[in-house]
Amino acid sequence: MSKPVVAITRPKDRAKKACDIVEKLGGKAILAPTLDLKPVNSESLKDLVKRKDELDWIIFTSPTTIVSLNKFYPDFLKSLTCKLAVIGNKTGKLAEENGLKVDLVPEEFTAEGLIEEFKRRGITNKVIGIPRTVSARPILPEELEKLGNEVILAEAYKSLFPMDKDAVKELISKIENKEIDAITFTSPLTVENFFKIAEDEEKTAKLLSDNLLTVCIGPITAKVLQKYDITYIYPDTYTIPDMMELLFKKWRELNG
Structure with missing residues (x-):
């Protein structure tokens, strides 16, 4: 063959x-x-970093988010005290390699899978940071806000043609x-x-x-x-x- x-x-x-x-x-x-993916130090990312002590949760949806944060704010990950949710084993592995404890990985590696897990655990009235690309689907922040959470969206990288x-x-x-x-x-x-x-x-x-x-x-x-x-x-x-x-x-x- x-x-x-x-x-x-x-x-x-x-x-x-x-x-x-x-x-x-x-x-x-x-x-x-x-x-193509390009890390960016956007104003919204700067704001998220400034507000890190307010966070109850932070969500990493891809390894590129972690790469971007390390590029622009090398001390950010080390100083995180909130809980961490990730989508996918690769993202979780990279987070752990950076010294982070992963608190939640949904069984289904999609935004929908993560939303269901947040619902199941009754996670509400929390401040949740989501650094990602602005071209990502809106369902994750929208559904988390419907649960009564405050979502801080931050552009960590651009998805380019x-x-x-x-x-x-x-x-x-x-x-x-x-x-x-x-x-x-x-x-x-x-x-x-x-x-x-x-x-x-x-x-x-x-x-x-x-x-x-x-x-x-x-x-x-x-x-x-x-x-x-x-x-x-x-x-x-x-x-x-x-x-x-x-x-x-x-x-x-x-x-x-």
């Missing part, structure tokens, strides 16, 4: 693990980021030439930006359904793929390793 060629659309600085897993599982990884559009165009060309066997998407923006660069959305979407195995990390990203009428699969646990394990399992089933 030939090696499957797997396209990775993650931001470049977060793609190494995904590429390594593909190689380890016997495939070849092609990196074409459809999203891919700086290397040529790499994505080259990927689309490879897809058209049947040189790619599978493609992975790890957030709604990785899908949206991919199709902004595609010259013929309908044609490209059909290729992803008919010629490729399209795998996404979970149901939130899947909703965007549905919008383009793309056939997809995603794992029961929304992590990069689980996504890749599912991809190779399905690949072997289809090509065994």
